[in-house]
Amino acid sequence: AVPVPDDPFASLNAEQRAAVEHDVGAAAPRPLLVVAGAGSGKTNTLAHRVARLILAGADPQRLLLLTFSRRAANEMTQRAGNVLHRVLQPIVGGGGQGITTLPWAGTFHSIGARLLREFAGRIGLDESFTIHDRGDSEDLMGMVRHEIGLTGTQKRFPLKGTCLSIYSRVVNSRDPLGVVLQSTFPWCCEWEDELKRLFGAYVDAKQEQNVLDYDDLLLFWAEMASDPELGPEIGALFDHVLVDEYQDTNRLQAAIITGMKPDGQGVMVVGDDAQSIYSFRGATVRNILDFPGQFSQPAELITLERNYRSTQPILAASNALIAAALERHAKTLWTDKAATGLPQLVLIPDEAEQARWVCRRILEQREAGIKLTQQAVLFRAASHSAALELELMRRNIPFVKFGGLKFLEASHIKDVLAVLRFAQNPNGRMAGFRVLQLIPGIGPATATRLLDAVAEAPEALAAVEAFEVPARSRGDWDAFVTLYRHLRTPGLRWPADIELVKNWYLPHLERLHDDAQARAADVEQLAQLAGGHGSRETFLAEITLDPPEATSDRAGPPLLDEDYLILSTIHSSKGQEWTSVHVLNVVDGCIPSDMSTGSAEDIEEERRLLYVAMTRAKEHLHLVVPNRFFIKQQAQMGDRHVYAARTRFVTPAMLKHFEECVWLNAETAQSKKPMPESVRMLVRDRARNAWK
Numbered sequence: 001a002v003p004v005p006d007d008p009f010a011s012l013n014a015e016q017r018a019a020v021e022h023d024v025g026a027a028a029p030r031p032l033l034v035v036a037g038a039g040s041g042k043t044n045t046l047a048h049r050v051a052r053l054i055l056a057g058a059d060p061q062r063l064l065l066l067t068f069s070r071r072a073a074n075e076m077t078q079r080a081g082n083v084l085h086r087v088l089q090p091i092v093g094g095g096g097q098g099i100t101t102l103p104w105a106g107t108f109h110s111i112g113a114r115l116l117r118e119f120a121g122r123i124g125l126d127e128s129f130t131i132h133d134r135g136d137s138e139d140l141m142g143m144v145r146h147e148i149g150l151t152g153t154q155k156r157f158p159l160k161g162t163c164l165s166i167y168s169r170v171v172n173s174r175d176p177l178g179v180v181l182q183s184t185f186p187w188c189c190e191w192e193d194e195l196k197r198l199f200g201a202y203v204d205a206k207q208e209q210n211v212l213d214y215d216d217l218l219l220f221w222a223e224m225a226s227d228p229e230l231g232p233e234i235g236a237l238f239d240h241v242l243v244d245e246y247q248d249t250n251r252l253q254a255a256i257i258t259g260m261k262p263d264g265q266g267v268m269v270v271g272d273d274a275q276s277i278y279s280f281r282g283a284t285v286r287n288i289l290d291f292p293g294q295f296s297q298p299a300e301l302i303t304l305e306r307n308y309r310s311t312q313p314i315l316a317a318s319n320a321l322i323a324a325a326l327e328r329h330a331k332t333l334w335t336d337k338a339a340t341g342l343p344q345l346v347l348i349p350d351e352a353e354q355a356r357w358v359c360r361r362i363l364e365q366r367e368a369g370i371k372l373t374q375q376a377v378l379f380r381a382a383s384h385s386a387a388l389e390l391e392l393m394r395r396n397i398p399f400v401k402f403g404g405l406k407f408l409e410a411s412h413i414k415d416v417l418a419v420l421r422f423a424q425n426p427n428g429r430m431a432g433f434r435v436l437q438l439i440p441g442i443g444p445a446t447a448t449r450l451l452d453a454v455a456e457a458p459e460a461l462a463a464v465e466a467f468e469v470p471a472r473s474r475g476d477w478d479a480f481v482t483l484y485r486h487l488r489t490p491g492l493r494w495p496a497d498i499e500l501v502k503n504w505y506l507p508h509l510e511r512l513h514d515d516a517q518a519r520a521a522d523v524e525q526l527a528q529l530a531g532g533h534g535s536r537e538t539f540l541a542e543i544t545l546d547p548p549e550a551t552s553d554r555a556g557p558p559l560l561d562e563d564y565l566i567l568s569t570i571h572s573s574k575g576q577e578w579t580s581v582h583v584l585n586v587v588d589g590c591i592p593s594d595m596s597t598g599s600a601e602d603i604e605e606e607r608r609l610l611y612v613a614m615t616r617a618k619e620h621l622h623l624v625v626p627n628r629f630f631i632k633q634q635a636q637m638g639d640r641h642v643y644a645a646r647t648r649f650v651t652p653a654m655l656k657h658f659e660e661c662v663w664l665n666a667e668t669a670q671s672k673k674p675m676p677e678s679v680r681m682l683v684r685d686r687a688r689n690a691w692k
C-alpha cells in the first residue's frame with residue numbers, strides 16, 4: 001500500500017492557510033500583506049508558503065526570501081524543507097528530497113551584494129569591489145574628514161562615527177540632509193555645509209578605492225531596480241518575493257521591492273508594527289501602512305490573531321504593555337496555552353546579585369528539565385551582560401552571546417581579512433593600510449607611498465614588487481610579496497589561499513600579542529569558516545555582511561552540539577523564542593535607555609523593545625530589576641553606579657500581571673538562615689510596599 005502523505009498544512013489555522021494558499025498557481029499572484037502580533041505564526045506561515053509554492057510547481061531558483069539575518073534565512077528554508085520532505089517522502093519513497101537551501105535567501109544586504117556582483121559590469125562598477133564593514137566605513141570617513149581639513153580647527157565637529165550615522169540615515173531614509181539633521185541630529189545642524197562637503201568627498205573616496213559600504217548595497221540595488229531597463233530585468237529573475245519582519249525595513253528597501261515589482265505580483269510581506277525597533281537605522285512602520293497602496297494593484301490584507309508561543313499570563317502582561325502605547329497597535333492576541341504561573345518581576349539589590357540570581361535560576365530550571373538552549377538572557381545593550389558573563393564563566397555554564405562585540409571587531413580577525421581584501425581589491429586603502437603596517441619597519445608614511453604607487457600603477461602586483469622598502473624590513477617584505485603574488489595570481493584554489501595567509505600571519509601574531517595562542521584559535525576558526533565558501537569573493541562578502549555573531553569568549557567557544565545558554569541583545573533576539581526568558585536591567589535608564597529619552601517616539605520605541613523581549617518567552621518570563629546598576633559614560637564623567645527604579649513601562653496598574661519577588665542577598669540569606677528557595681524568594685508583600 002502506498003503510504004498517505006501526512007498533511008503538514010493541516011496544522012495551520014484558517015487565516016494562516018489563507019495566506020499560504022493566497023493565489024497559489026495564479027498566473028499573476030496579487031501582493032499580500034500579513035500583519036499580526038508576536039508569536040502568531042507569521043514566519044511559520046511564510047515558510048509554509050515557500051513549500052506550498054514549490055509543491056505547486058514554482059521554481060525554487062526563482063524565489064527570493066528576504067529576512068533579518070542569515071540565521072533567520074537558514075531556519076526558514078529549513079522549515080520549508082521539512083514541510084516539503086513530509087509531503088514528498090511517502091510519494092517518492094524513503095529518500096524523498098526536500099529542499100534544504102533556497103538559492104536566493106538572505107538579508108537585503110547579502111542579496112544586494114550578490115546582485116551587484118552579477119550586474120557590476122552593467123552599471124560601471126568594477127567587479128573586484130570589496131565591502132567595508134562598519135569599522136572600515138568609520139575609518140574611511142575619519143580619513144576623508146582629516147583630508148579635507150575638518151579636524152583640528154573644527155574641534156566640535158561631529159565624530160567620525162556620528163558623521164557615518166548621519167550619512168547612513170540620509171541614504172536609508174531618502175530624506176534630505178537638512179531634514180535628517182533637524183529631526184535626528186539637531187546638535188549637528190550648524191555643520192550642514194561642512195557635512196555636505198564631507199559626504200561628497202566620502203563618496204568620491206569609495207569610488208576611487210572601489211569599495212562599497214553597507215548602505216551602497218541597498219542604494220545601488222534600489223538604483224538598479226528603479227532603472228527603466230535594469231529594473232524589469234532584475235524583477236524578472238524572481239516569480240515570488242517574500243519578506244519577513246517588514247516593520248523593520250526602511251524607505252530604500254521598500255523602494256527596492258516596488259522597483260523590482262511595480263505591480264506587486266508575487267510579493268508577500270509579513271510584519272508587526274508593535275515590534276518595530278530599528279528606527280535608529282531609518283526603518284519605518286510607514287512601510288507597512290503604505291504597502292496596500294504602493295503597487296499598481298491593491299494588496300490583499302490578512303491578520304492573524306492566535307498566539308501559539310506564549311502562555312496566557314505572559315501574553316496578558318505583554319498585551320498590557322503594548323496597550324499603553326501612545327500609538328494604537330490594534331491587535332487582539334489570544335492563546336489557549338495553559339498558565340504555568342505569572343511572569344516574575346524580580347527586585348534585586350544590584351547587578352552582581354542579579355548575575356548570581358539569574359545563574360541560580362537557570363541552573364534550577366535546567367535541573368527541572370529545561371535545557372540551556374531553551375533558556376535565554378536578554379538585555380538592552382551588549383555591555384549589560386558583563387557581570388553575568390563573569391558569573392557564568394565562574395560556574396562553568398557554557399553560553400553563546402549574540403549581538404555583542406562581533407567576531408569581526410577583533411584586531412587579529414581584521415588583519416587576516418584585510419590581507420584577503422587587499423588581494424581582492426588593491427585600491428581599497430583601509431585594508432592596504434592595515435596589512436602593510438603589519439610588516440615590521442613599515443609605518444604610515446611608507447604605507448601611504450606604496451598605496452599611492454599601487455593606485456597609479458596599471459597592475460598592483462607590479463607596483464608592490466617594484467617597491468623599495470627600508471633595508472631592515474627586507475626579509476619580512478619579501479615574505480609578504482611572495483604571499484601577495486600567490487593571492488593575486490588568478491586561478492588559485494580557494495580555500496587553500498587562506499591557509500597561506502594564516503601561515504604568513506601567525507608569526508606576526510606571535511610578535512604583536514601576548515595572548516597569541518587564543519587569537520590563533522580564532523584565526524583557525526576563520527579558516528574553517530572559509531572552507532564553507534566557494535570563493536574568496538563570496539567568503540569576504542558573506543563574512544562582512546553577516547559575521548558569526550557569537551564572540552569566542554576566551555574560555556573557548558562551546559561546541560555546537562553542546563548544551564549552552566543564549567545571551568542576546570533584545571535587538572538580535574527578534575523572531576526567536578525560548579521556553580524561559582530572563583530580561584536584565586528592566587530599569588529606567590536601561591529600558592528606556594538614557595540615550596533614547598529624547599522624544600516621545602524614542603521612548604515608544606523602547607516600549608516596543610521591551611515588548612519584543614517579553615514576547616520571546618514561551619513558558620517562563622522573568623524581568624529583573626536591580627536597585628543599583630552601573631553605567632558606562634562619556635570619558636569625562638567617569639563610570640558610576642546609580643540608583644534605579646523599575647522601568648516606567650511597568651506601571652502600578654500593570655503589576656497585577658506579575659508576581660513580584662524580592663531577592664535581598666544570596667550570601668547573607670544563605671549563611672544566616674538556610675531556607676527553601678520558595679520561601680526566601682517570595683517575600684511578596686514586602687515587595688509590594690517597598691516599591692510603591
Ligand code: ATP
Pocket residue numbers: 011012013016036037038039040041042043044045272275307308309574575576577615
Ligand atoms: P514573531 O513576531 O516573534 O516573529 P511570528 O509571528 O513569526 O513571531 P512564529 O515564530 O512563526 O511567529 O511562530 C511562533 C510559534 O508558534 C512557533 O513555535 C511556531 O512553530 C508556532 N506555530 C505557528 N503556527 C502554528 C500552528 N498553526 N499550530 C501550531 N503551532 C504554530
Ligand code: MG
Pocket residue numbers: 042043044244575
Ligand atoms: Mg517571525
